[in-house]
Amino acid sequence: MRKVAIIGVGCTKVGEHWGTSLRDLFTEAALAALSDAGIEKVEALYVGNMFSGYVQEQEHLGALLADSIGMPGISAAKIEGACGSGGVAVHAGYLAVASGMFDYVLVGGVEKMTDLSTGHITTALMMAENRDYIGFTGVTFVGLNALIHRLYSKTYGAKPEEIAAIAVNDHNNAVNNPCAQYQYPLKIERVLESPLVADPIRLFECCGIGDGAASLVLCPLEKAKALADRAIEIAASTVATNVLSLNERDDLLVFDATRKAANRAYEIAGVKPDDIDVLEVHDAFTITGVLALEGLGFAKKGEGAKFVSEGNISLGGKIPTNTLGGLKARGHPIGATGVYQVLEVVKQLRGDAGKNQINGAEIGLAHNVGGVDSTSIVHILRRCG
Amino acid sequence: MMSVPISWREIPYRYRLIGTKCKKCGKIYYPPRKVCRFCGSKDLEEDKLSERGKVVTFTVVRSPPIGYEKYAPYAVGIIELENGVRVMSQIVDCKLEDIAIGMEVEATFRRVTEDGESGIIAYGIKFRPVIK
Numbered sequence: 001m002r003k004v005a006i007i008g009v010g011c012t013k014v015g016e017h018w019g020t021s022l023r024d025l026f027t028e029a030a031l032a033a034l035s036d037a038g039i040e041k042v043e044a045l046y047v048g049n050m051f052s053g054y055v056q057e058q059e060h061l062g063a064l065l066a067d068s069i070g071m072p073g074i075s076a077a078k079i080e081g082a083c084g085s086g087g088v089a090v091h092a093g094y095l096a097v098a099s100g101m102f103d104y105v106l107v108g109g110v111e112k113m114t115d116l117s118t119g120h121i122t123t124a125l126m127m128a129e130n131r132d133y134i135g136f137t138g139v140t141f142v143g144l145n146a147l148i149h150r151l152y153s154k155t156y157g158a159k160p161e162e163i164a165a166i167a168v169n170d171h172n173n174a175v176n177n178p179c180a181q182y183q184y185p186l187k188i189e190r191v192l193e194s195p196l197v198a199d200p201i202r203l204f205e206c207c208g209i210g211d212g213a214a215s216l217v218l219c220p221l222e223k224a225k226a227l228a229d230r231a232i233e234i235a236a237s238t239v240a241t242n243v244l245s246l247n248e249r250d251d252l253l254v255f256d257a258t259r260k261a262a263n264r265a266y267e268i269a270g271v272k273p274d275d276i277d278v279l280e281v282h283d284a285f286t287i288t289g290v291l292a293l294e295g296l297g298f299a300k301k302g303e304g305a306k307f308v309s310e311g312n313i314s315l316g317g318k319i320p321t322n323t324l325g326g327l328k329a330r331g332h333p334i335g336a337t338g339v340y341q342v343l344e345v346v347k348q349l350r351g352d353a354g355k356n357q358i359n360g361a362e363i364g365l366a367h368n369v370g371g372v373d374s375t376s377i378v379h380i381l382r383r384c385g
Numbered sequence: 386m387m388s389v390p391i392s393w394r395e396i397p398y399r400y401r402l403i404g405t406k407c408k409k410c411g412k413i414y415y416p417p418r419k420v421c422r423f424c425g426s427k428d429l430e431e432d433k434l435s436e437r438g439k440v441v442t443f444t445v446v447r448s449p450p451i452g453y454e455k456y457a458p459y460a461v462g463i464i465e466l467e468n469g470v471r472v473m474s475q476i477v478d479c480k481l482e483d484i485a486i487g488m489e490v491e492a493t494f495r496r497v498t499e500d501g502e503s504g505i506i507a508y509g510i511k512f513r514p515v516i517k
Contacts, residue, residue, distance in 0.1 A: 118448065119449070119450065119451050119454070120451060122448060122449065122450045122451075123450040123451045123452075126450055130416065132391065132395055132416065133395075133399075133415075133416040133473070134473050135450070136387075136399070136497060136507070136509060137461050137473050137474055137475055137497075137509075138446060138449060138450065138453040138456065138459060138461060138475060138497070138498075139444070139446060139461040139473060140446050140448065140449065140450055142446075142448065143444045143446045143461055146444035147442045147443065147444050147461075147462070147463060148442070150442050150443065150444065150486070151441070151442040151486075154442075154486060195447075196445070196447055197447055197448050198444045198445065198446050198447060198448070199444055199445040199447075200444075201444075243422070245473065246463065246473070247463045247471040247472055247473045248414070248471065252441075252442070252463075
């Protein structure tokens with residue numbers, strides 16, 4: 001296995017891109033990443049996307065998007081892992097370079113959610129679960145997260161404002177991210193008085209619906225060294241799965257896929273949670289972020305909400321988290337999110353994070369999830385040299 | 386929307402709450418599956434689940450998927466049956482504010498969705514409070 005580096009990043013702003021097609025949105029991000037890397041061609045493309053088949057009635061994104069960026073002929077494929085599609089695409093690109101199969105690989109993620117109504121997006125998101133038995137009950141994806149939110153509060157006595165604090169953290173950080181969907185601060189009172197979507201989860205505890213594309217250029221670390229400190233090493237890339245449906249899990253309040261992927265990644269990279277300087281966690285809903293912090297080893301079981309509300313994840317806290325807005329405020333264009341997260345960690349490690357820069361950040365971790373921890377992806381990134 | 390073959394082939398399991406039981410270790414699954422993830426056995430047989438249980442956790446869906454609009458808001462919960470199997474189901478025949486963790490419930494046969502593009506009516510099991 002060869003060591004792998006990220007030598008270029010690019011993305012669009014997350015938002016309502018009514019006038020832009022999925023092809024053009026992806027192309028904008030891909031060209032930006034290639035330009036940032038200073039290269040013109042790649043040998044392979046892996047693109048994360050969850051539901052272009054449902055929303056745009058368009059599949060075959062590998063060939064479609066390779067052609068769109070002017071590279072018909074290269075190896076290309078769509079990678080799907082629900083909301084974790086982007087993270088799994090980064091993993092696929094990592095494997096392709098690490099194995100020695102390809103030297104220059106483009107990884108991307110793209111999702112256009114605003115082409116259909118909220119009802120259709122609600123339906124499309126439930127494709128992450130067992131359609132015949134869980135989707136059939138009429139439960140929504142927010143509803144699934146609400147089931148664990150209620151149980152978590154009851155089991156540990158966590159207060160609504162403790163769990164909701166992660167949304168406030170995200171919004172505070174998004175203010176300085178020009179690519180974020182919601183560039184404004186949010187007060188905790190506003191979260192707690194927003195309407196219920198699936199009890200006890202409220203509207204401002206949920207990520208919004210938005211369009212976005214992000215892209216990375218990967219190559220062997222040996223070749224990247226010529227680019228000096230612009231290159232960031234992928235020190236570990238892991239994927240793990242959990243029992244798909246919540247009702248079949250032994251413990252609803254443990255993100256076991258997250259724990260497995262994280263422990264393996266710490267082992268491969270030779271680091272511990274204490275060594276991580278910046279963190280991106282998958283907080284599609286507030287409770288998801290809380291359980292992710294526990295699964296990743298930053299908070300003890302049952303103490304994640306308290307950990308957040310005590311300020312440990314703020315820019316000046318113990319472990320600065322979602323420094324450019326997270327899923328709540330940067331946005332969650334489903335299949336692109338895992339790529340945005342890695343891109344944002346790269347920005348921090350390069351020193352390119354602007355006003356939210358964590359000075360001296362050497363090691364970062366990005367955590368992406370498909371379903372309710374049904375697939376979890378962990379990437380640990382490290383500054384070179 | 387669910388097609389006719391999809392609804393048709395799940396009828397025995399959706400209508401009668403039938404899962405599968407591992408003949409080696411005794412673990413019961415719903416929905417039915419062909420491989421036991423506890424002991425790895427591939428020797429499983431159909432098993433009728435108990436029809437009473439307790440609410441483990443629940444939510445109220447206020448922003449429904451396509452085909453469920455006219456029922457919203459409705460409750461969905463995880464029910465632990467008397468034999469320990471946990472199923473996902475709607476909770477009906479009570480006020481939403483009366484549902485609580487630990488509430489005793491029983492299975493009831495109900496209409497789930499209807500008249501989609503495929504023109505079929507899908508039925509299944511929902512749970513309602515036990516009246517003592």
